[in-house]
Each structure stands twice: as structure tokens, then as C-alpha cells.
Amino acid sequence: MIDLIWLAIIAFIALALGRAALAWLRLTPDDLPRQWVYGGAFGLGLLGFGVFALTALRGLSPVAAIGLLVLGAAVSLPMLIQSARDFARGARLFQRDQISPIAYIGAMLFAAHFVVNLISCFNPPIDLDALGYHLTVPKLNILHNEFVLRPDIVYANWPMHQELLFQLGLLLSSDALAHLISFLIAALAAGALWACARQNFSPAIAALAAFIFYTIPVIGYEASIAYVDVGVALYAALAWFALTEWRSTRADRWLALSALMAGFAPATKLSGAFIPALLCFGVLLFAPTGKNRWKYSVGYGVVAGAVIAPWLVKTFLQTGNPVTPYLFDFLSARDWTANAAHSATAMFAPFGLGKDLFAAVLLPWNVTMFSTPFGGGNIGPIFLASLPLFLVARPLPALIKSALVMLFGYLAMWFWAVQEVRFLIPILPILSLIAAYGLEAWARQNTWTRRVVIALVLFTGSANLVLLGTNFARPPDSVPPTKSVRVIFGLETRADYLRRVLSHQPIVERVNQLPSASRVLLLGFKDAYYLERDFIGGFPVEQPLFDPSALPTAEAMAQRVADLRVTHLVVNYNQSNGHYWFDHSSAPPTYVATLEEFIRRDLTFIEARNGYRLYAVR
Amino acid sequence: MRFRRLVHLLLIGWIVLVYGIHYWVYYGPRVTRFLQQWSR
Numbered sequence: 001m002i003d004l005i006w007l008a009i010i011a012f013i014a015l016a017l018g019r020a021a022l023a024w025l026r027l028t029p030d031d032l033p034r035q036w037v038y039g040g041a042f043g044l045g046l047l048g049f050g051v052f053a054l055t056a057l058r059g060l061s062p063v064a065a066i067g068l069l070v071l072g073a074a075v076s077l078p079m080l081i082q083s084a085r086d087f088a089r090g091a092r093l094f095q096r097d098q099i100s101p102i103a104y105i106g107a108m109l110f111a112a113h114f115v116v117n118l119i120s121c122f123n124p125p126i127d128l129d130a131l132g133y134h135l136t137v138p139k140l141n142i143l144h145n146e147f148v149l150r151p152d153i154v155y156a157n158w159p160m161h162q163e164l165l166f167q168l169g170l171l172l173s174s175d176a177l178a179h180l181i182s183f184l185i186a187a188l189a190a191g192a193l194w195a196c197a198r199q200n201f202s203p204a205i206a207a208l209a210a211f212i213f214y215t216i217p218v219i220g221y222e223a224s225i226a227y228v229d230v231g232v233a234l235y236a237a238l239a240w241f242a243l244t245e246w247r248s249t250r251a252d253r254w255l256a257l258s259a260l261m262a263g264f265a266p267a268t269k270l271s272g273a274f275i276p277a278l279l280c281f282g283v284l285l286f287a288p289t290g291k292n293r294w295k296y297s298v299g300y301g302v303v304a305g306a307v308i309a310p311w312l313v314k315t316f317l318q319t320g321n322p323v324t325p326y327l328f329d330f331l332s333a334r335d336w337t338a339n340a341a342h343s344a345t346a347m348f349a350p351f352g353l354g355k356d357l358f359a360a361v362l363l364p365w366n367v368t369m370f371s372t373p374f375g376g377g378n379i380g381p382i383f384l385a386s387l388p389l390f391l392v393a394r395p396l397p398a399l400i401k402s403a404l405v406m407l408f409g410y411l412a413m414w415f416w417a418v419q420e421v422r423f424l425i426p427i428l429p430i431l432s433l434i435a436a437y438g439l440e441a442w443a444r445q446n447t448w449t450r451r452v453v454i455a456l457v458l459f460t461g462s463a464n465l466v467l468l469g470t471n472f473a474r475p476p477d478s479v480p481p482t483k484s485v486r487v488i489f490g491l492e493t494r495a496d497y498l499r500r501v502l503s504h505q506p507i508v509e510r511v512n513q514l515p516s517a518s519r520v521l522l523l524g525f526k527d528a529y530y531l532e533r534d535f536i537g538g539f540p541v542e543q544p545l546f547d548p549s550a551l552p553t554a555e556a557m558a559q560r561v562a563d564l565r566v567t568h569l570v571v572n573y574n575q576s577n578g579h580y581w582f583d584h585s586s587a588p589p590t591y592v593a594t595l596e597e598f599i600r601r602d603l604t605f606i607e608a609r610n611g612y613r614l615y616a617v618r
Numbered sequence: 619m620r621f622r623r624l625v626h627l628l629l630i631g632w633i634v635l636v637y638g639i640h641y642w643v644y645y646g647p648r649v650t651r652f653l654q655q656w657s658r
Contacts, residue, residue: 368636369643381640385633391625442629449626456633463641470648 003122003173007180010047010168011040013072016083018043020076027257032086033195038257040188041238044165045264045307047072051164052310060145065171102454103204106211109461113215116468117186120224121179123483124494126501130226131527132538135175138167139529149318151335152536152543153526154344157324159311161267162228178226186223189234190214193429196241200399201437208457209436213429215461217378218421220468221480229425232272235264237429240406243279244399247286255283259300263307270323271423276304278409285405325544340544347541351375352419360415367421376479377421378467379428382460386435393441400437403430477503498530505530507570507612519565521546523595524572524582525612536564540582548582548591554598561602567617569603574611 019039022028029035050068054060073080125135133155140148140156150156162185169177190210198206213219222230242258245251262279265272283300287293312322321333328341353359353366353373368384371377390396396404410427417423443453474482481501486492498505504525511520512532519534523546526538540548545564551557561569572581583592603615 368640378644381636384640385636388629388632392629445626452630452633456637459637463645467644475651 003177003180006169006173006177007184009069010181011184012080012083013069013076014043014047015040016043016076016080017046017072019083020079021046022257023079025256027253027260029257031195031199032089033191033198036083036086036090037188037192037195038238038242038261041192041234041261041264043072044185044188045161045235045267047168048161048164048267049310051168052161055141055147055164055167056314058145060142060167060171062171065168068168102458103207105458106207106461109458109465110211110214112465113220113461113468114187116465117183117220117223118180119485119488120471120483121183122176122488123179123224124487124498125175125179125226125529126481126483126498127225127227128480128527131529133526134163134226134228135166135170135178136529138163138170138178141167142170147314147318149334150537152538152545154325154542157315157319157333158270159267159308160228161264161311162231162269163226166226175226179224182226182228182230183223185234186214186219186230189230189237189429192234192238192241193432196237197433197436200244202440205433205436205440208440209429209433211457211461212382212435213432215464216380216428216432217464217467218425219428220464221377221471222422222425227422228269229422231268232265232275232426233429235261235268236272236275236426239265239275239279240282240403240430243282243286244402247402250288255296255300256303259303260307262300263304265426266304267308267311271418272426273308274410274413274417275426276301278406278413280304281409282402282406286402336544337547337550339550340547343541343549344543348418348420352415355416355419363411363415367419367424371421373419375420375422377424379421379424380460380464382456383431383435385456386438389438389442392445393438400434403434406430407434476501502527502530503574503610504572504612506609507607507614510607510609510614511568511570514568518567520568520570521561521564521566522570522572524574524580525570536566548595551591552594554594554601557595557598558602561617568606569599569615569617571599571613571615572611573608573613 015036016039018041019028019035021042022035022039027038029038047068050072051065054064054068125131133153137148137150137153137156137160140150148156162181165181166175166178169175169179169181190213193213194206194210197209214223219230239258239261242254242261246254246258258279259276262276265275280297280301283297284293287296315324316322318324319334319336321327321331323331324333325336325341325344328336328338328345333341351374353362353370359366364384364387367374368379368381407427407430414423414427439453439457443450471480472483472485474480476482484492484497484501487494487497499509502508504527508530511518512530514520514533516533519536520531522528522535522537524539526542528535528537536545537543540546546560548557551560574581580592582595599615602618604618606614606616608614
């Protein structure tokens with residue numbers, strides 16, 4: 001309950017702070033809904049910078065976090081009062097949109113997703129990347145009261161703006177508050193889609209687009225856990241809408257607003273750099289003809305670059321390379337080797353079903369029907385189903401054409417770079433808008449098509465709600481693990497639950513009983529969030545500190561372990577696709593025999609739990 | 619007019635096909651597992 005109050009406080013202060021900052025920069029949109037969504041998104045970004053400053057200045061404490069919120073409230077006090085008044089105006093705005101009985105059913109389905117996501121936030125963190133770094137890095141930052149330098153967690157080198165909001169949640173309360181911040185961002189993304197689409201299309205298309213977006217299974221999955229892709233989607237959608245607004249109004253404040261939002265996309269997640277890159281190109285397309293074209297585009301890039309700059313500077317100061325371990329061949333990076341840098345940056349390459357023309361043509365079908373080759377995650381059938389509707393939806397308005405250009409540009413980058421469903425999330429708001437437009441156009445054809453579209457949308461919402469519910473009914477050992485209503489409502493202890501669903505939790509508990517000065521080397525698993533001992537983590541292919549492929553003999557491995565002052569090892573002896581997890585490579589294993597010789601020669605076996613073996617260094 | 623109707627029918631067919639296969643892929647194994655557990 002206390003977490004919900006904290007969430008309301010954070011949301012309200014972010015909203016007021018963002019609106020006040022937009023007013024100060026003279027970037028305020030004209031209508032109230034867009035003032036809220038742009039203000040909210042900007043305010044969350046500014047709060048992130050506040051936590052950034054606290055971390056950089058080594059001032060992390062619960063008191064300082066509360067101080068940050070008080071400061072935010074104080075500088076935006078008039079807007080805080082204004083926003084409270086606007087609540088009433090906002091409610092009247094909803095009443096103006098005509099709501100049919102069918103729209104009520106849709107609203108109920110939306111509300112059901114909303115409530116399930118809200119409740120899910122109180123499930124303890126169980127998802128791989130959340131335990132690996134989204135929550136672990138904030139926890140380590142708080143523990144050491146600084147930006148930790150972690151070569152063993154490659155992601156810690158990359159921008160983590162949303163993770164800093166999770167860090168605020170951890171400082172103020174718990175990981176449930178971090179989940180609630182994710183929930184807030186997903187709701188804000190749906191609201192942003194609604195508010196911006198409403199300005200350019202009918203209220204029906206706006207509501208439909210927001211509905212389609214929020215009920216996508218992969219959005220439901222991410223809306224209650226400590227992942228950050230939906231944050232990128234929020235900023236990408238706002239940046240694109242602002243750019244199209246600039247195209248039609250030519251008011252430069254929209255261009256500046258778009259550039260700010262585009263900058264927060266890569267600050268949230270490095271792969272979000274696709275967004276400002278694409279939009280810089282969009283500025284060139286949309287700019288009035290003349291010499292100033294390049295100036296607009298470069299100016300756009302400079303503003304977006306300024307937003308992400310603190311992150312690049314921070315990593316540059318830590319490692320000498322702002323995008324460690326990328327560009328290692330040109331810039332090098334502290335603690336990294338060429339071999340480790342190449343394998344860590346190549347880890348996204350294996351996803352997908354090929355990069356040839358045939359795979360490109362079949363992509364919409366493949367990504368809808370098969371989630372496993374794309375790293376898991378389900379975007380639902382509605383996008384593929386509505387693809388041919390453009391046969392009947394012509395002529396297309398300019399905004400939809402521009403949405404299609406953005407979509408194809410993003411898909412092309414995604415297709416060549418990393419074919420993982422989660423990396424598609426940033427484009428899903430725009431894809432939802434396109435699908436909503438197509439469906440609405442078809443619904444207007446005759447009574448029958450209207451009925452089919454209504455049935456389709458309501459069926460999709462209901463089926464995806466059931467799919468969302470199955471997150472609570474997964475079989476044992478599934479990935480991701482099952483959530484539990486019992487632990488959420490306190491009928492099962494957190495420890496019992498975690499032991500039940502996380503196969504590595506028993507060994508983590510055993511490690512937590514080791515002497516407090518222990519330092520543990522993890523081979524083949526990175527979910528270190530629940531570890532209470534110093535560790536060097538992860539998968540050998542993702543980190544440079546203990547790179548078995550660069551250690552040719554058992555003696556070299558022993559020497560490396562001694563240099564790292566490691567006292568214990570945990571080796572994940574479970575297998576995946578015929579490989580041990582500690583040999584998580586697609587190449588034939590080259591070092592398994594050497595590693596086993598090192599284990600026999602230099603380590604003492606202590607205990608094995610669920611296939612994870614704990615050793616002490618002799 | 620008849621051509622238009624044919625286009626609508628083809629679109630409906632396409633949607634049914636996509637939805638049918640998609641939900642069978644995602645729900646099929648879960649429904650089968652549930653039925654197996656239930657019949658035991």
C-alpha cells in the first residue's frame with residue numbers, strides 16, 4: 001500500500017516538474033492531454049537526471065531521495081496546484097468523447113489488463129534480465145553509493161535512465177515500487193498514444209490504438225516488471241508525433257520537443273539510438289526545401305545528443321570508451337580484451353530466422369507465429385491480421401504514410417541488427433496506430449465489416465487477457481517463471497516462493513551463508529539480484545574478467561582466479577541446447593575440458609543444488 | 619459490388635487463418651496440457 005502512495009507522489013511530482021520545465025522552455029503543447037503526456041514523460045526523465053546527480057555526487061540515501069522529490073515539488077509548485085485543478089477538467093474531457101456500449105466493453109477489458117498489471121507489480125522480481133542487471137545495477141549503485149564500474153555486467157556500461165528510476169524506487173521503498181514505475185510508464189505510453197492520435201484522428205481511432213497497444217501480450221508482460229523497453233516506446237512515440245506536428249505546423253518548438261524526447265530513447269536503453277538516428281533522417285525529409293535542411297537535422301541531433309551525453313561522459317570517465325565494449329577496436333576500454341568485446345557485442349546476432357530477402361518477406365508471419373527464435377515475447381496476431389486492410393483503407397492520410405515510413409525504417413534496422421521481439425517494442429505504439437487506422441477504415445465499409453472489426457478487437461482483448469493470466473499459471477521450470485497470487489497477497493513467504501520458482505535460488509541462499517568477505521565467481525548464470533555476497537558475474541561470453549577461451553591451461557585459470565581474489569565459484573552445470581550454461585556459446589566448446597581440469601585440480605566441491613555446483617578455491 | 623464483397627470475404631478468411639494459427643501455437647500446448655492433467 002505504501003508503494004502505491006509513493007507511486008502517486010512520484011507520478012504527480014514528475015508530471016508537475018515536466019510541465020513546469022516545458023513551460024519554462026516554451027515548449028508546451030496547446031491541449032491538456034498532450035501537456036500531460038509530454039510533461040509526464042519529460043518529468044520522469046528529469047527525475048532520472050536527479051537520481052543521476054545523486055549517484056554521481058555519491059549522495060545516495062533514502063533521505064536524499066526524499067529531498068530530491070521535495071526539491072522537484074518545490075520548483076514546480078504552481079504547476080503542481082495547476083495539475084491538481086486539471087484533474088477535474090480532464091474528467092470532463094473524457095465525457096465529451098462519445099462512448100458507445102461497445103466502447104464500454106472495450107474500456108472494461110482495458111481496465112482488466114490495467115488491474116492485472118497493477119497487481120502483478122507486487123510479485124517479487126523473477127525475470128532473467130531484471131535479476132541480471134535492471135535491478136542488480138541499481139542495487140549495487142546504492143550499496144557502493146556510486147556508479148559502479150562492472151566489467152562483468154556489460155549492461156552497466158550502457159545508459160540506464162529508467163533503471164535510475166528503479167533505483168529511486170529501491171531507495172524509497174522496495175522492488176515493488178520499481179515495478180510500479182514500469183507500470184506507470186506503460187500506462188503513460190498508452191495515454192501518450194491516445195492523446196497524440198486523438199489530435200490527428202477520430203477519438204475512436206485514438207482509443208483503439210491505445211487499446212491495441214496496451215493489450216499486446218509482450219506489453220502486458222513488461223508492464224509490471226523491471227524491464228525498460230516500454231520506456232523507449234514511450235519516448236519514441238512522443239518524438240515521432242512531435243516531429244509530424246512540426247511538419248504540419250512548422251512551429252519550431254515541436255521540433256525541439258521531438259529532439260528532447262528522441263534523446264531520452266537511447267538514454268533509456270542504448271538500442272534506442274535507432275530512434276534519434278531515424279528521426280534525424282525524418283527531419284531531412286520533412287524540412288522545408290533550402291539550405292537550412294541540414295541545419296535542422298544537425299540541430300536535432302545535437303539536442304538529442306545532449307540528453308544522452310551525461311551517460312556517455314560517465315562511461316567514458318570510467319572506461320575511456322563511451323559505448324564500452326562497442327567500438328573496442330578504435331577506442332579500447334578499461335578491463336576489456338578484444339576477444340571479450342567481440343563476443344559480448346555479438347551476443348544479439350543469433351536471434352531471428354535469417355537476414356536474407358526470403359526471411360525479410362516472411363518476417364511479419366514468422367514474428368507473429370514463432371516467438372522462440374526471436375528471444376520469446378508475443379506481439380499478438382492483430383498486426384499481421386490487419387496488414388492487408390490497407391487494400392480497402394486507401395487513400396492514406398499523410399500521417400499514416402509517415403508512420404509507415406518510420407515503421408519500415410525501424411524494422412529494417414531491427415532486421416539487420418537484432419531480431420529480438422523485445423527490441424520491437426519501441427515501434428509498437430506506431431504499429432498500433434497503423435493497425436487501428438486500418439481496422440477503423442475497414443469498419444466504415446458496411447455493417448458487416450463493422451461487426452467483424454468489433455468482434456475482432458474484443459476477442460483480441462479477451463484472449464490476450466487470458467494470456468496475461470497464464471503468467472500466473474506456468475508449469476514448474478518454465479522461462480519466465482510463474483507469478484503467484486499467493487505471494488502477492490502474503491499467503492506464501494517471499495523466500496518460499498523464490499525457492500519454488502527460481503532454480504538458482506537454493507544455491508544463492510547457500511552462497512549468502514558464506515563468510516561475508518567471500519567473493520564468488522559465477523559461471524553460467526547472471527541472476528545476481530538476490531546475492532548478498534561480492535560477486536563477479538555472468539556468462540563467460542558477456543564479460544572480460546574471467547574469459548575461459550583466453551585462458552589456455554588450468555594453471556592460467558587458477559592464476560586468473562587468484563588475481564581476481566575469488567574465494568568461491570558457482571558453476572551452472574545445467575544444459576541448454578546441448579551446451580552447459582557456463583559454455584553459453586554457439587561455437588564448439590573449446591574450454592570445457594580445461595575448465596574441468598582446473599576444477600579438479602584447484603577447487604574443493606562444497607555443495608550442489610539444482611545443478612548449480614558451489615566450489616571453494618583451495 | 620460483387621468484387622468488393624469478395625475482397626471483404628477474403629479479408630475475413632485471412633483474419634480467421636492468422637488468428638486460428640496464432641492462438642493454436644500459443645494456447646494449443648497449454649490447453650492440451652490442461653486437458654491431460656484434468657483427464658488423469
